[in-house]
Amino acid sequence: MNTRGLGLVLLASFLWPLISWGQVSFDRILRADQEPQNWLTYSGTTLSHRHSLLNQINAANVKNLELQWIYQARSLEKFEATALVVDGVMYTVQAPNDVIALDAATGRVFWIFSHAPEPWTKPCCGHVNRGLAILGDTLFMATIDAHLIAIDAKNGRPLWDTTVADAKSGYALTLAPLVVKDKVIVGTAGGDYGIRGFIAAYDVHTGKEVWRFYTIPEPGGSSWGGDSWQEGGGPVWITGSYDPALNLSYWGTGNPSPDYDGDSRPGDNLYTDSVVALDPDTGKLKWYYQFTPHDEFDWDSTQVPVLADLEWPENDGHQKLRKVILWANRNGLFYVLDRTTGQFLLGKPFVKVNWTNGIDEQGRPMRVPGKIPSSEGTLIYPGNRGGTSWYSPSYSPRTGLFYVSTWDSYSSVFFKFPVKPGEDPRGGHRSLIPDDRLLPQHFRKDEEGYGAVRAIDPKTGETKWEFKMADVTDAGILTTASDLLFSGGRDGYFFALDARNGALLWKVAVGGVLASGPMTYAVRGKQYVAVAAGNCLFTFALR
Amino acid sequence: MRMWAVTVCTLVLAAGTLHAQETDLELGKGFFLARCAVCHGPDGNSVQGVDLGRGKFRRALSDDDMVQIIKTGIPNTAMPPIDISTRKAKYIVAYLRSMASSPATSGQGNTVRGKAVFEGKGGCLSCHRVKDKGSRVGPDLTDVGAIRRSFELERSLLEPNAEVLLENRFVRVVTGDGVAITGRLLNHDAFTVQLIDSKERLLSFQKSSLKEFAFLDESQMPSYRGKLSPEELADLISYLVSLKGIETQ
Numbered sequence: 001m002n003t004r005g006l007g008l009v010l011l012a013s014f015l016w017p018l019i020s021w022g023q024v025s026f027d028r029i030l031r032a033d034q035e036p037q038n039w040l041t042y043s044g045t046t047l048s049h050r051h052s053l054l055n056q057i058n059a060a061n062v063k064n065l066e067l068q069w070i071y072q073a074r075s076l077e078k079f080e081a082t083a084l085v086v087d088g089v090m091y092t093v094q095a096p097n098d099v100i101a102l103d104a105a106t107g108r109v110f111w112i113f114s115h116a117p118e119p120w121t122k123p124c125c126g127h128v129n130r131g132l133a134i135l136g137d138t139l140f141m142a143t144i145d146a147h148l149i150a151i152d153a154k155n156g157r158p159l160w161d162t163t164v165a166d167a168k169s170g171y172a173l174t175l176a177p178l179v180v181k182d183k184v185i186v187g188t189a190g191g192d193y194g195i196r197g198f199i200a201a202y203d204v205h206t207g208k209e210v211w212r213f214y215t216i217p218e219p220g221g222s223s224w225g226g227d228s229w230q231e232g233g234g235p236v237w238i239t240g241s242y243d244p245a246l247n248l249s250y251w252g253t254g255n256p257s258p259d260y261d262g263d264s265r266p267g268d269n270l271y272t273d274s275v276v277a278l279d280p281d282t283g284k285l286k287w288y289y290q291f292t293p294h295d296e297f298d299w300d301s302t303q304v305p306v307l308a309d310l311e312w313p314e315n316d317g318h319q320k321l322r323k324v325i326l327w328a329n330r331n332g333l334f335y336v337l338d339r340t341t342g343q344f345l346l347g348k349p350f351v352k353v354n355w356t357n358g359i360d361e362q363g364r365p366m367r368v369p370g371k372i373p374s375s376e377g378t379l380i381y382p383g384n385r386g387g388t389s390w391y392s393p394s395y396s397p398r399t400g401l402f403y404v405s406t407w408d409s410y411s412s413v414f415f416k417f418p419v420k421p422g423e424d425p426r427g428g429h430r431s432l433i434p435d436d437r438l439l440p441q442h443f444r445k446d447e448e449g450y451g452a453v454r455a456i457d458p459k460t461g462e463t464k465w466e467f468k469m470a471d472v473t474d475a476g477i478l479t480t481a482s483d484l485l486f487s488g489g490r491d492g493y494f495f496a497l498d499a500r501n502g503a504l505l506w507k508v509a510v511g512g513v514l515a516s517g518p519m520t521y522a523v524r525g526k527q528y529v530a531v532a533a534g535n536c537l538f539t540f541a542l543r
Numbered sequence: 544m545r546m547w548a549v550t551v552c553t554l555v556l557a558a559g560t561l562h563a564q565e566t567d568l569e570l571g572k573g574f575f576l577a578r579c580a581v582c583h584g585p586d587g588n589s590v591q592g593v594d595l596g597r598g599k600f601r602r603a604l605s606d607d608d609m610v611q612i613i614k615t616g617i618p619n620t621a622m623p624p625i626d627i628s629t630r631k632a633k634y635i636v637a638y639l640r641s642m643a644s645s646p647a648t649s650g651q652g653n654t655v656r657g658k659a660v661f662e663g664k665g666g667c668l669s670c671h672r673v674k675d676k677g678s679r680v681g682p683d684l685t686d687v688g689a690i691r692r693s694f695e696l697e698r699s700l701l702e703p704n705a706e707v708l709l710e711n712r713f714v715r716v717v718t719g720d721g722v723a724i725t726g727r728l729l730n731h732d733a734f735t736v737q738l739i740d741s742k743e744r745l746l747s748f749q750k751s752s753l754k755e756f757a758f759l760d761e762s763q764m765p766s767y768r769g770k771l772s773p774e775e776l777a778d779l780i781s782y783l784v785s786l787k788g789i790e791t792q
Contacts, residue, residue, distance in 0.1 A: 442730055
C-alpha cells in the first residue's frame, strides 16, 4: 500500500467509531478487508486470507514493537482463540467457554460471560475454543458441551442457548462459528469418539436449526461397509469460508472413526477428510473433494479453506483468472482446487511424505503399498499430527504466496492390532513428538521433526522460502499489506518475518506455546498485533 | 512378554496393592491397547512427562488413584474420562504395574554390594549423582529405580547406545572465540541452546554466536561389558533399582 493508502486506513481508523459504531451488518463482514482496523470474523474475512491491509507496522519499524498489554487467562487450557475486534472493543474466549469483552487499547475488561460446560464433556484434545462470530450486536459461541449460545455484545448477557448435539455421545464444539447472511453455521468435533459429524445452520435471531448437513451420508453408500457409517466420525472443528459471488460455503471435514483401524469401515469413507461446498441457504452439497480416502492415520482435513483468485493456465495454454481454494493438508500435500466445481488442479508434497507417490489425474492419491498401520508398526511420514493441521494459514494477494505452518521430517509409527469378530478395533501411533508440548524444553534433532513457516507458490506448489524452527509449531500465520508475516511456535517465540523472503525482522520470547492465529487491528490510528501464547493474550504496537 | 507374565504372579506389585494373576494381566494389556494406547502408545510413553510402562506418572500415586483417573479423566488436560468398568480399570493398572517391574536377565543382586560397585569400581559418581553425592553432568539417578525397569538399566550398562533418552543427549558447541564445550543438553530452540557442562555450569548461548552446534551421536556413558563380573553387574542393578527418590520428611 502506498502512503495515500496508509492515510486512508488510518483516517478510517480514527473516524470509524463515529460513523458506524454498533451494528456489524453482514455487508460489513463481507467487506471486512475495507475496515482493517477491525477483525470481524475468525480468519479476518470470509475468504479466510488472514491478511490485513494495515501497514503502519512495516519492515523498517517492526523492530520497535513493544508490549502494550497482557490478558492473563484464568484458565490452564490451551488459549487457541483468535480475538474479534469491533470498533475498539475486543471479544475473545477464555477456555473453555468464557467470553470476554476488553478495551482493545488497554486490555481492561468490560464484561465476562461464563458458560460452565456440562461435566461429562470428553473432547479428545483439551477443553479448547477457537473464537467467536458476530452479527449485529450479537456474539455467537460454540461450546465444548455442544451448545451454541448467542450473547449480547454490549452487556454479555445470553440471548439464546441451543443444544446442537448430545455431548454424552462424544460431540463437542470447539470452532469459531461462521455467520452467513442471517444464519450462524457450526460443525461438530468428536471424530475420535465415533460420532456422525455434521454441519448445521441456525437462525441468528432465534437459535432454531435451519438445516443440517451430515458429513457422512445416510446410509453411507458404497464408501462405507455395513453399518460403519453410523459411527463414522467426520468431525468439523475448524471454521469454514464463504464466497459471496458463488454463494458457496466451504468446510474441511475430519477423520473417519475408528481412527487407526479401517478394517471395520471398508471403502473411501465419504465425506471424511474432505472439503465440502455447501449452499449456505439450504445446506445442500454442491461438490466435494476427498483428500485422503480411507484414512487410517487421523489426518483430519480440518484446515481453513483459503479462497483466492489466481491466473491459471487453461487447456489452450492461455492464462485465465480462476476461483480456487488453496489447501495445505494434514496428509502432507498442498492442493489447489477449482472452488466453483471442486476440480482438482494441483497436488504436491510440502513436507516429507512416504505414503503416496503423488496424485493421479482424477485427483486421487496413488498409495504406496504397505504403508498402512500394522501389528509390528509402520513408519509413516508425515506422522499422526500431519504436515500441518488446524493452524491458520495466510494468503497475501501482494506477494501471491500461500503461507503455512509445517511439521517436516516428522513421522509416527502406526499400529493396528488383530481383533476377533465382535471386538472393538484397536490401533494407535507412537511418535517422538508429543501431541501437546507439556515441558518447556526441547531435545530433538532436526531429522526427528522440526517446525517451519513455509511460503508456497500456489501456481506450482513449490516452496519459495522457509523459516525454520527447532521445535514444531501450532501457530497460525498473519500477513499484512506491509509484507510482514507474524507467527511463532512451540519454541515460545512470537516473531515477524519479511513475507517476501522469510528474513527474521523481530522476535520476542513470550514463553508459552503459540497455539493460536495472530491478528491485527487499530484503535485511534494505532496498529496493534495480538496473539495468544501459553495462557495469555499478548498485544504489541510501535513504541 | 511371557517373562513378565510368569514372574509377576508372585509379586507384590511395586508401589501398589493389587495382586495380579496372569489372566488379569493379559486382560489388562488388551484393555490398555484398546483404550489407552491410542494416546499413550503401546509402551505407554507417547505422552511427554508420562511413562506408564516405567511407573512414571504425573499425578497418580496409588492404584486407586490410577483407577479413578482412568474412569474420570483429568480436568483441563487432554486426558479424557474412559467409559470402562472399575474392574477393567484395575486390570489396566495391574498391567501397568507389571510393565514397570519387569526384571533384568542378570538375576537378583545385593544392594549393599551394588552401592559399593557404584561408588567404587564402577566410577559412576564421576558422571552421575545420587542425592547429594556425585557429579551433575550425567543424568541424576536418585530416582532411577522408580522410572526405569531393571532390564533397561542392564541394557544401559552393557549397551549405552541402545537407547539414549531425549533428555540425556549431549551436545558440543564451539563459541565465537573458539572454545569447545561439551555438555548435556537441557533445552534448545530456534535461537538459543542451554546445557550443563563438565564443570557443572549452567550455560546458555545464542546459536547465532556459535561457530558450531552439534549433537553427539555416541552416548557419553561407557559400556561395562567385560569390566564388571556378572555378580557385580547384578549387584549394581539391584542398587539402581532400589533408588526410588528422596524420602518425604
